[in-house]
Amino acid sequence: MIMAEPDGRPRLPDELGPVDYLLHRGEANPRTRSGIMALELLDSTPDWDRFRTRFENASRKVLRLRQKVVVPTLPTASPRWVVDPDFNLDFHVRRLRVSEPGTLRQVFDLAELILQSPLDISRPLWTATLVEGLPDGKAATLLHVSHAVTDGVGGVEMFAEIYDLERDPPAKPTPPVPVPQDLSPNDLMRQGLNRLPLNIVGGVAGAVAGAVSAAGRAVLEPVSTVSGIVDYAVSGVRVINRAAEPSPLLRRRSLASRTEAIDIRLSDLHKAAKAGGGSINDAYLAGLSGALRRYHQALGVPIGTLPMAVPVSLRADADTAGGNRFTGVNLAAPLGTADPVSRMKKIRAQMTQRRDEPAMNIIGALAPVLSVLPSAVLEGITGSVIGSDVQASNVPVYPGDTYIAGAKVLRQYGIGPLPGVAMMVVLISRGGWCTITVRYDRAAVREEALFAQCLLEGFDEILALAGDPPPRAVPASFVAQTEATSRSVSSS
DSSP, rough: OOOOHHHHSSSSSBBOOHHHHHHHHHGTTTOOOOOEEEEEEESSOOOOOHHOOOOOHHHHHHHGEEEEEEEEOSSSSSSEEEOOOOOOOOHEEEEEEEEEEEHHHHHHHHHHHHTTTTOTTOOOOOEEEEEOOOGGGHHHHEEEEEEEOOOOHHHHHHGGOBBBBSSOOOOOOOOOOOOOOOOHHHHHHHHHHHHHHHOOOOHHHHHHHHHHHHHHHHHHHHHHHHHHHHHHHHHHHHHHSSOOOOOOSSOOOOOOOEEEEEEEEEEHHHHHHHHSSSSHHHHHHHHHHHHHHHHHHHHHOOOOEHHHHEEEEEETTOSSSBBBOOOEEEEOOOOOOOHHHHHHHHHHHHHHHTTTTTTTHHHHHHHHHHSSOHHHHHHHHHHHOOSSEEEEEEOOOSSOOEEEEEEEEEEEEEOOOSSSEEEEEEEETTEEEEEEEEEEEEOOOOOHHHHHHHHHHHHHHGGGOOSSSSOOOSSSSSSSOHHHHHHHHHHH
Protein backbone atom coordinates (compact mmCIF):
# COMPACT_ATOMS: atom_id res chain seq x y z
CA MET A 1 0.00 0.00 0.00
CA ILE A 2 1.31 3.46 -0.89
CA MET A 3 1.44 5.82 2.10
CA ALA A 4 0.12 9.37 1.71
CA GLU A 5 1.29 12.77 2.91
CA PRO A 6 -1.08 14.88 5.09
CA ASP A 7 -2.29 16.75 1.97
CA GLY A 8 -3.21 13.49 0.23
CA ARG A 9 -0.25 13.26 -2.17
CA PRO A 10 1.47 9.82 -2.41
CA ARG A 11 4.40 9.64 -0.01
CA LEU A 12 7.83 9.26 -1.58
CA PRO A 13 9.64 6.06 -0.54
CA ASP A 14 12.47 6.38 2.00
CA GLU A 15 14.71 3.76 0.38
CA LEU A 16 16.56 4.32 -2.87
CA GLY A 17 15.60 1.88 -5.59
CA PRO A 18 18.42 -0.02 -7.32
CA VAL A 19 18.34 2.18 -10.43
CA ASP A 20 18.30 5.34 -8.29
CA TYR A 21 21.32 4.11 -6.32
CA LEU A 22 23.18 3.30 -9.54
CA LEU A 23 22.63 6.88 -10.69
CA HIS A 24 23.63 8.24 -7.28
CA ARG A 25 26.91 6.33 -7.41
CA GLY A 26 27.56 7.76 -10.84
CA GLU A 27 27.75 11.30 -9.42
CA ALA A 28 31.35 10.64 -8.30
CA ASN A 29 32.60 10.09 -11.86
CA PRO A 30 32.53 12.94 -14.43
CA ARG A 31 31.86 10.39 -17.20
CA THR A 32 28.79 8.93 -15.48
CA ARG A 33 27.46 12.04 -13.74
CA SER A 34 23.68 12.10 -14.20
CA GLY A 35 22.61 15.70 -13.63
CA ILE A 36 19.59 16.90 -15.59
CA MET A 37 18.69 20.55 -16.03
CA ALA A 38 15.71 22.69 -16.95
CA LEU A 39 16.73 26.04 -18.42
CA GLU A 40 13.72 28.35 -18.35
CA LEU A 41 13.50 31.71 -20.10
CA LEU A 42 11.29 34.19 -18.15
CA ASP A 43 9.53 37.29 -19.49
CA SER A 44 10.66 39.37 -16.49
CA THR A 45 13.01 39.21 -13.52
CA PRO A 46 11.25 37.82 -10.44
CA ASP A 47 11.51 39.54 -7.08
CA TRP A 48 14.33 37.71 -5.31
CA ASP A 49 12.61 37.30 -1.94
CA ARG A 50 9.49 35.98 -3.62
CA PHE A 51 11.56 33.59 -5.76
CA ARG A 52 13.46 32.31 -2.75
CA THR A 53 10.28 31.87 -0.69
CA ARG A 54 8.73 29.84 -3.49
CA PHE A 55 11.51 27.23 -3.18
CA GLU A 56 11.43 27.37 0.62
CA ASN A 57 7.73 26.49 0.63
CA ALA A 58 8.17 23.84 -2.08
CA SER A 59 10.92 22.17 -0.04
CA ARG A 60 8.54 21.92 2.90
CA LYS A 61 5.87 20.16 0.81
CA VAL A 62 8.09 17.99 -1.42
CA LEU A 63 10.35 16.25 1.08
CA ARG A 64 12.82 15.09 -1.54
CA LEU A 65 13.99 18.72 -1.87
CA ARG A 66 15.11 18.59 1.80
CA GLN A 67 16.39 15.04 1.82
CA LYS A 68 19.94 13.78 1.38
CA VAL A 69 21.12 10.23 0.76
CA VAL A 70 22.65 8.22 3.60
CA VAL A 71 24.59 5.14 2.48
CA PRO A 72 25.33 2.51 5.16
CA THR A 73 29.00 2.00 6.06
CA LEU A 74 28.58 -1.67 5.10
CA PRO A 75 25.82 -2.81 2.72
CA THR A 76 23.51 -4.24 5.41
CA ALA A 77 20.59 -2.01 4.38
CA SER A 78 19.40 -0.04 1.38
CA PRO A 79 20.59 3.58 1.09
CA ARG A 80 18.04 5.94 2.63
CA TRP A 81 16.55 9.36 1.91
CA VAL A 82 16.52 11.38 5.15
CA VAL A 83 15.51 14.97 5.90
CA ASP A 84 18.81 16.85 6.15
CA PRO A 85 19.21 18.33 9.68
CA ASP A 86 21.69 20.86 8.20
CA PHE A 87 19.49 21.92 5.27
CA ASN A 88 20.46 25.41 4.07
CA LEU A 89 18.18 26.88 1.42
CA ASP A 90 20.76 29.52 0.47
CA PHE A 91 23.16 26.80 -0.65
CA HIS A 92 20.57 25.47 -3.10
CA VAL A 93 18.85 28.67 -4.31
CA ARG A 94 21.26 31.16 -5.87
CA ARG A 95 21.32 34.15 -8.17
CA LEU A 96 23.83 35.79 -10.45
CA ARG A 97 23.97 38.32 -13.27
CA VAL A 98 25.48 37.67 -16.70
CA SER A 99 27.58 40.37 -18.30
CA GLU A 100 26.40 42.32 -21.32
CA PRO A 101 24.93 41.63 -23.80
CA GLY A 102 23.18 38.95 -21.71
CA THR A 103 22.37 36.52 -24.51
CA LEU A 104 20.73 33.15 -24.18
CA ARG A 105 24.00 31.72 -25.50
CA GLN A 106 25.70 32.98 -22.35
CA VAL A 107 23.06 31.26 -20.23
CA PHE A 108 23.59 27.96 -22.07
CA ASP A 109 27.34 28.25 -21.47
CA LEU A 110 26.69 28.87 -17.77
CA ALA A 111 24.43 25.82 -17.72
CA GLU A 112 27.32 23.74 -19.07
CA LEU A 113 29.59 24.85 -16.24
CA ILE A 114 26.98 23.89 -13.65
CA LEU A 115 26.26 20.51 -15.25
CA GLN A 116 29.95 19.67 -15.49
CA SER A 117 30.40 20.43 -11.77
CA PRO A 118 29.55 17.69 -9.25
CA LEU A 119 26.56 17.99 -6.95
CA ASP A 120 27.42 17.75 -3.26
CA ILE A 121 26.21 14.24 -2.35
CA SER A 122 26.28 15.12 1.36
CA ARG A 123 23.33 17.50 0.74
CA PRO A 124 19.98 17.36 -1.09
CA LEU A 125 20.78 16.79 -4.77
CA TRP A 126 19.51 19.94 -6.50
CA THR A 127 20.20 23.63 -7.07
CA ALA A 128 18.15 26.48 -8.56
CA THR A 129 19.95 29.49 -10.03
CA LEU A 130 18.21 32.72 -11.04
CA VAL A 131 20.12 34.37 -13.90
CA GLU A 132 19.58 38.12 -14.24
CA GLY A 133 20.85 40.61 -16.79
CA LEU A 134 19.08 39.41 -19.95
CA PRO A 135 17.78 42.03 -22.44
CA ASP A 136 14.40 43.74 -21.93
CA GLY A 137 14.30 42.81 -18.25
CA LYS A 138 14.09 39.08 -18.96
CA ALA A 139 15.70 36.44 -16.75
CA ALA A 140 16.36 32.70 -16.74
CA THR A 141 16.34 29.88 -14.22
CA LEU A 142 18.68 26.89 -14.16
CA LEU A 143 17.15 24.03 -12.20
CA HIS A 144 19.80 21.32 -11.72
CA VAL A 145 18.77 17.93 -10.29
CA SER A 146 20.52 14.59 -9.95
CA HIS A 147 18.90 11.79 -11.93
CA ALA A 148 18.99 9.80 -8.68
CA VAL A 149 16.17 12.04 -7.43
CA THR A 150 13.78 11.46 -10.33
CA ASP A 151 13.53 11.12 -14.09
CA GLY A 152 12.24 13.74 -16.52
CA VAL A 153 8.57 12.79 -16.27
CA GLY A 154 8.70 12.49 -12.48
CA GLY A 155 10.45 15.85 -12.24
CA VAL A 156 7.51 17.55 -13.94
CA GLU A 157 5.24 16.42 -11.11
CA MET A 158 7.79 16.92 -8.34
CA PHE A 159 8.57 20.55 -9.20
CA ALA A 160 5.00 21.58 -10.01
CA GLU A 161 4.89 23.19 -6.55
CA ILE A 162 7.13 26.08 -7.65
CA TYR A 163 4.79 27.24 -10.46
CA ASP A 164 1.51 29.16 -10.58
CA LEU A 165 -1.18 29.28 -13.27
CA GLU A 166 -1.48 33.07 -12.97
CA ARG A 167 1.03 35.86 -12.48
CA ASP A 168 -0.15 37.02 -9.06
CA PRO A 169 -2.19 34.29 -7.38
CA PRO A 170 -3.64 34.58 -3.87
CA ALA A 171 -1.17 33.84 -1.08
CA LYS A 172 -1.07 30.26 0.23
CA PRO A 173 -0.49 29.15 3.84
CA THR A 174 3.15 28.48 4.71
CA PRO A 175 3.68 24.71 5.10
CA PRO A 176 5.24 23.43 8.34
CA VAL A 177 8.96 22.69 8.49
CA PRO A 178 9.68 18.96 8.02
CA VAL A 179 11.14 17.13 11.00
CA PRO A 180 14.89 16.60 10.44
CA GLN A 181 16.43 13.14 10.72
CA ASP A 182 19.88 12.67 12.24
CA LEU A 183 20.91 9.32 10.73
CA SER A 184 24.57 8.47 10.16
CA PRO A 185 26.00 5.78 7.84
CA ASN A 186 26.96 3.75 10.93
CA ASP A 187 23.43 4.09 12.34
CA LEU A 188 21.93 2.80 9.11
CA MET A 189 24.43 -0.08 9.03
CA ARG A 190 23.46 -1.07 12.59
CA GLN A 191 19.76 -0.91 11.71
CA GLY A 192 20.45 -3.28 8.86
CA LEU A 193 22.39 -5.65 11.12
CA ASN A 194 19.54 -5.71 13.64
CA ARG A 195 17.04 -6.60 10.92
CA LEU A 196 19.32 -9.09 9.20
CA PRO A 197 17.82 -12.27 10.74
CA LEU A 198 14.29 -11.23 9.75
CA ASN A 199 15.42 -10.19 6.29
CA ILE A 200 17.21 -13.51 5.79
CA VAL A 201 14.15 -15.49 6.91
CA GLY A 202 11.91 -13.40 4.67
CA GLY A 203 14.29 -13.70 1.75
CA VAL A 204 14.58 -17.49 2.15
CA ALA A 205 10.81 -17.84 2.45
CA GLY A 206 10.32 -15.73 -0.66
CA ALA A 207 12.94 -17.70 -2.55
CA VAL A 208 11.38 -21.02 -1.51
CA ALA A 209 7.90 -19.84 -2.48
CA GLY A 210 9.24 -18.63 -5.80
CA ALA A 211 11.09 -21.87 -6.39
CA VAL A 212 8.01 -23.97 -5.54
CA SER A 213 5.87 -21.85 -7.84
CA ALA A 214 8.42 -22.09 -10.67
CA ALA A 215 8.81 -25.83 -10.12
CA GLY A 216 5.05 -26.26 -10.22
CA ARG A 217 4.80 -24.40 -13.50
CA ALA A 218 7.69 -26.41 -14.92
CA VAL A 219 6.00 -29.72 -13.99
CA LEU A 220 2.59 -28.72 -15.27
CA GLU A 221 3.75 -26.81 -18.38
CA PRO A 222 7.35 -27.87 -19.10
CA VAL A 223 7.43 -26.82 -22.75
CA SER A 224 5.95 -23.36 -22.26
CA THR A 225 8.13 -22.70 -19.17
CA VAL A 226 11.38 -23.50 -20.96
CA SER A 227 10.22 -21.68 -24.08
CA GLY A 228 9.41 -18.57 -22.03
CA ILE A 229 12.86 -18.53 -20.44
CA VAL A 230 14.55 -18.89 -23.82
CA ASP A 231 12.35 -16.21 -25.38
CA TYR A 232 13.18 -13.78 -22.56
CA ALA A 233 16.91 -14.47 -22.89
CA VAL A 234 16.84 -13.93 -26.66
CA SER A 235 14.79 -10.78 -26.19
CA GLY A 236 17.32 -9.55 -23.61
CA VAL A 237 20.13 -9.92 -26.13
CA ARG A 238 18.14 -7.90 -28.68
CA VAL A 239 17.38 -5.19 -26.12
CA ILE A 240 20.97 -4.78 -24.91
CA ASN A 241 22.70 -5.05 -28.28
CA ARG A 242 23.13 -1.89 -30.33
CA ALA A 243 20.72 -1.62 -33.25
CA ALA A 244 23.31 -0.32 -35.74
CA GLU A 245 27.03 0.23 -36.13
CA PRO A 246 28.34 3.45 -34.54
CA SER A 247 29.09 6.49 -36.66
CA PRO A 248 32.79 6.93 -37.51
CA LEU A 249 32.33 10.70 -37.07
CA LEU A 250 30.91 10.54 -33.54
CA ARG A 251 33.15 7.97 -31.87
CA ARG A 252 35.51 10.16 -29.81
CA ARG A 253 34.69 11.10 -26.19
CA SER A 254 35.97 13.77 -23.80
CA LEU A 255 34.86 15.79 -20.74
CA ALA A 256 33.95 18.91 -22.75
CA SER A 257 30.40 19.49 -23.97
CA ARG A 258 28.27 22.15 -25.66
CA THR A 259 24.54 22.73 -25.98
CA GLU A 260 22.47 24.03 -28.92
CA ALA A 261 18.70 24.54 -29.05
CA ILE A 262 15.87 25.47 -31.41
CA ASP A 263 12.22 26.50 -30.86
CA ILE A 264 9.17 25.18 -32.75
CA ARG A 265 5.49 25.89 -32.24
CA LEU A 266 3.86 22.73 -30.94
CA SER A 267 0.90 23.12 -33.30
CA ASP A 268 3.27 23.29 -36.30
CA LEU A 269 5.12 20.12 -35.30
CA HIS A 270 1.80 18.36 -34.64
CA LYS A 271 0.49 19.37 -38.06
CA ALA A 272 3.66 18.16 -39.78
CA ALA A 273 3.55 14.87 -37.89
CA LYS A 274 -0.08 14.31 -38.87
CA ALA A 275 0.70 15.08 -42.51
CA GLY A 276 3.46 12.46 -42.39
CA GLY A 277 1.19 9.84 -40.85
CA GLY A 278 2.97 9.74 -37.49
CA SER A 279 3.10 11.09 -33.96
CA ILE A 280 4.98 14.11 -32.64
CA ASN A 281 7.63 11.68 -31.37
CA ASP A 282 7.98 10.15 -34.86
CA ALA A 283 8.39 13.61 -36.38
CA TYR A 284 10.90 14.58 -33.69
CA LEU A 285 13.11 11.54 -34.22
CA ALA A 286 12.82 11.87 -38.00
CA GLY A 287 13.90 15.53 -37.80
CA LEU A 288 16.86 14.60 -35.60
CA SER A 289 17.83 11.82 -38.00
CA GLY A 290 17.58 14.30 -40.88
CA ALA A 291 19.88 16.72 -39.06
CA LEU A 292 22.45 13.98 -38.46
CA ARG A 293 22.10 12.88 -42.09
CA ARG A 294 22.97 16.40 -43.29
CA TYR A 295 25.91 16.68 -40.90
CA HIS A 296 27.44 13.39 -42.09
CA GLN A 297 26.89 14.23 -45.74
CA ALA A 298 28.40 17.70 -45.39
CA LEU A 299 31.58 16.15 -43.97
CA GLY A 300 31.75 13.53 -46.70
CA VAL A 301 30.89 10.55 -44.49
CA PRO A 302 27.36 9.45 -45.49
CA ILE A 303 26.04 6.48 -43.49
CA GLY A 304 22.85 4.44 -43.64
CA THR A 305 22.07 4.13 -39.92
CA LEU A 306 23.43 4.92 -36.50
CA PRO A 307 22.48 3.60 -33.04
CA MET A 308 19.98 5.78 -31.17
CA ALA A 309 18.47 5.08 -27.74
CA VAL A 310 15.04 6.45 -26.84
CA PRO A 311 14.01 6.42 -23.14
CA VAL A 312 10.45 5.17 -22.62
CA SER A 313 8.58 6.03 -19.42
CA LEU A 314 7.24 3.12 -17.35
CA ARG A 315 5.61 5.49 -14.85
CA ALA A 316 2.02 4.62 -13.96
CA ASP A 317 -0.59 7.04 -12.61
CA ALA A 318 -0.24 5.52 -9.13
CA ASP A 319 3.56 5.96 -9.02
CA THR A 320 5.09 8.68 -6.87
CA ALA A 321 7.04 11.55 -8.45
CA GLY A 322 10.39 10.41 -7.03
CA GLY A 323 12.67 7.74 -8.41
CA ASN A 324 13.24 6.52 -11.95
CA ARG A 325 10.65 4.63 -13.97
CA PHE A 326 12.01 4.32 -17.48
CA THR A 327 13.75 1.97 -19.86
CA GLY A 328 15.51 2.41 -23.17
CA VAL A 329 14.53 1.44 -26.71
CA ASN A 330 17.40 0.98 -29.15
CA LEU A 331 16.78 2.10 -32.75
CA ALA A 332 18.73 2.10 -35.98
CA ALA A 333 18.19 5.77 -36.89
CA PRO A 334 17.54 5.79 -40.69
CA LEU A 335 20.04 8.43 -41.81
CA GLY A 336 20.23 6.92 -45.28
CA THR A 337 16.53 7.58 -45.93
CA ALA A 338 16.18 10.91 -47.72
CA ASP A 339 12.38 11.19 -47.72
CA PRO A 340 11.19 12.53 -44.34
CA VAL A 341 7.86 10.66 -44.47
CA SER A 342 9.59 7.35 -45.13
CA ARG A 343 11.98 8.15 -42.30
CA MET A 344 9.05 8.69 -39.93
CA LYS A 345 7.48 5.37 -40.94
CA LYS A 346 10.71 3.44 -40.36
CA ILE A 347 11.12 4.98 -36.94
CA ARG A 348 7.51 4.26 -36.00
CA ALA A 349 7.83 0.60 -37.05
CA GLN A 350 10.98 0.14 -34.97
CA MET A 351 9.49 1.83 -31.90
CA THR A 352 6.40 -0.40 -32.10
CA GLN A 353 8.49 -3.55 -32.40
CA ARG A 354 10.93 -2.66 -29.63
CA ARG A 355 8.19 -1.66 -27.18
CA ASP A 356 6.79 -5.19 -27.44
CA GLU A 357 10.05 -6.89 -26.40
CA PRO A 358 9.46 -9.17 -23.36
CA ALA A 359 12.81 -8.07 -21.87
CA MET A 360 12.41 -4.34 -22.60
CA ASN A 361 13.17 -3.48 -18.95
CA ILE A 362 16.07 -5.92 -18.54
CA ILE A 363 18.37 -3.20 -17.13
CA GLY A 364 15.83 -2.54 -14.38
CA ALA A 365 15.76 -6.27 -13.65
CA LEU A 366 19.58 -6.38 -13.40
CA ALA A 367 19.87 -3.16 -11.38
CA PRO A 368 19.74 -4.85 -7.91
CA VAL A 369 22.85 -6.86 -8.83
CA LEU A 370 24.64 -4.02 -10.61
CA SER A 371 24.07 -1.57 -7.77
CA VAL A 372 26.25 -3.54 -5.31
CA LEU A 373 29.21 -4.14 -7.63
CA PRO A 374 32.53 -2.37 -6.90
CA SER A 375 32.87 0.98 -8.71
CA ALA A 376 35.70 -0.18 -10.99
CA VAL A 377 33.72 -3.23 -12.12
CA LEU A 378 30.53 -1.23 -12.56
CA GLU A 379 32.28 1.42 -14.67
CA GLY A 380 33.79 -1.27 -16.85
CA ILE A 381 30.41 -2.91 -17.44
CA THR A 382 28.78 0.47 -18.13
CA GLY A 383 31.45 1.35 -20.68
CA SER A 384 31.02 -1.94 -22.49
CA VAL A 385 27.20 -1.87 -22.78
CA ILE A 386 26.77 1.72 -23.99
CA GLY A 387 25.77 0.98 -27.55
CA SER A 388 24.34 4.27 -28.77
CA ASP A 389 25.74 7.37 -30.42
CA VAL A 390 22.62 9.37 -29.54
CA GLN A 391 19.99 9.38 -26.80
CA ALA A 392 16.75 11.23 -27.56
CA SER A 393 14.12 11.99 -24.89
CA ASN A 394 10.63 13.48 -25.26
CA VAL A 395 9.17 15.08 -22.12
CA PRO A 396 5.75 16.79 -22.15
CA VAL A 397 5.59 19.39 -19.38
CA TYR A 398 2.72 21.86 -18.76
CA PRO A 399 0.29 22.58 -21.63
CA GLY A 400 -0.79 26.05 -20.49
CA ASP A 401 0.93 29.21 -19.27
CA THR A 402 2.91 28.92 -16.04
CA TYR A 403 4.55 31.52 -13.79
CA ILE A 404 7.25 31.49 -11.15
CA ALA A 405 7.31 34.28 -8.57
CA GLY A 406 5.33 36.56 -10.92
CA ALA A 407 7.41 35.90 -14.07
CA LYS A 408 5.95 33.99 -17.02
CA VAL A 409 7.90 31.00 -18.35
CA LEU A 410 8.37 31.65 -22.07
CA ARG A 411 10.45 28.57 -22.94
CA GLN A 412 11.94 25.54 -21.23
CA TYR A 413 15.03 23.76 -22.55
CA GLY A 414 15.90 20.29 -21.28
CA ILE A 415 19.63 19.62 -20.91
CA GLY A 416 20.45 16.00 -20.16
CA PRO A 417 23.54 14.03 -19.11
CA LEU A 418 26.02 12.39 -21.49
CA PRO A 419 26.30 8.80 -20.21
CA GLY A 420 28.98 7.70 -22.67
CA VAL A 421 27.07 8.86 -25.75
CA ALA A 422 28.04 11.48 -28.33
CA MET A 423 24.90 13.54 -27.73
CA MET A 424 21.79 13.76 -25.59
CA VAL A 425 18.77 15.34 -27.26
CA VAL A 426 15.66 16.44 -25.34
CA LEU A 427 12.32 17.62 -26.72
CA ILE A 428 10.30 19.65 -24.21
CA SER A 429 6.72 20.66 -24.99
CA ARG A 430 5.38 23.44 -22.76
CA GLY A 431 2.97 26.31 -23.10
CA GLY A 432 2.33 25.78 -26.83
CA TRP A 433 6.02 25.51 -27.81
CA CYS A 434 8.47 22.69 -28.43
CA THR A 435 12.16 23.10 -27.78
CA ILE A 436 14.77 20.68 -29.09
CA THR A 437 17.99 20.88 -27.09
CA VAL A 438 21.13 18.98 -28.08
CA ARG A 439 23.98 18.58 -25.64
CA TYR A 440 26.97 16.98 -27.35
CA ASP A 441 30.51 15.87 -26.61
CA ARG A 442 32.83 18.36 -28.30
CA ALA A 443 35.27 15.58 -29.19
CA ALA A 444 32.48 13.84 -31.16
CA VAL A 445 31.03 16.93 -32.86
CA ARG A 446 33.93 19.07 -34.10
CA GLU A 447 32.15 21.31 -36.62
CA GLU A 448 29.90 23.20 -34.22
CA ALA A 449 28.49 25.88 -36.53
CA LEU A 450 27.81 23.27 -39.20
CA PHE A 451 26.01 21.00 -36.76
CA ALA A 452 23.81 23.87 -35.49
CA GLN A 453 22.78 24.71 -39.06
CA CYS A 454 22.10 21.05 -39.86
CA LEU A 455 19.91 20.84 -36.74
CA LEU A 456 17.85 23.80 -37.94
CA GLU A 457 17.49 22.49 -41.48
CA GLY A 458 16.71 18.93 -40.36
CA PHE A 459 13.62 20.15 -38.51
CA ASP A 460 12.67 22.68 -41.19
CA GLU A 461 12.47 19.69 -43.54
CA ILE A 462 9.94 18.03 -41.25
CA LEU A 463 7.97 21.25 -40.73
CA ALA A 464 7.67 21.65 -44.52
CA LEU A 465 5.16 18.77 -44.37
CA ALA A 466 2.76 21.08 -42.52
CA GLY A 467 1.83 22.93 -45.73
CA ASP A 468 2.50 26.13 -47.64
CA PRO A 469 3.88 28.48 -46.46
CA PRO A 470 5.91 26.08 -44.31
CA PRO A 471 6.57 27.03 -40.68
CA ARG A 472 10.20 27.32 -39.62
CA ALA A 473 12.24 26.36 -36.59
CA VAL A 474 13.82 29.28 -34.70
CA PRO A 475 17.43 29.18 -33.45
CA ALA A 476 17.61 29.75 -29.69
CA SER A 477 21.31 29.35 -28.89
CA PHE A 478 22.93 30.37 -32.18
CA VAL A 479 22.57 32.64 -35.20
CA ALA A 480 21.43 30.93 -38.39
CA GLN A 481 23.81 31.01 -41.35
CA THR A 482 23.00 32.97 -44.47
CA GLU A 483 20.77 31.41 -47.11
CA ALA A 484 23.73 30.94 -49.47
CA THR A 485 25.70 29.02 -46.82
CA SER A 486 22.57 27.11 -45.87
CA ARG A 487 22.01 26.00 -49.47
CA SER A 488 25.57 24.73 -49.70
CA VAL A 489 25.05 22.59 -46.60
CA SER A 490 21.71 21.29 -47.84
CA SER A 491 23.06 20.27 -51.23
CA SER A 492 26.06 18.41 -49.81
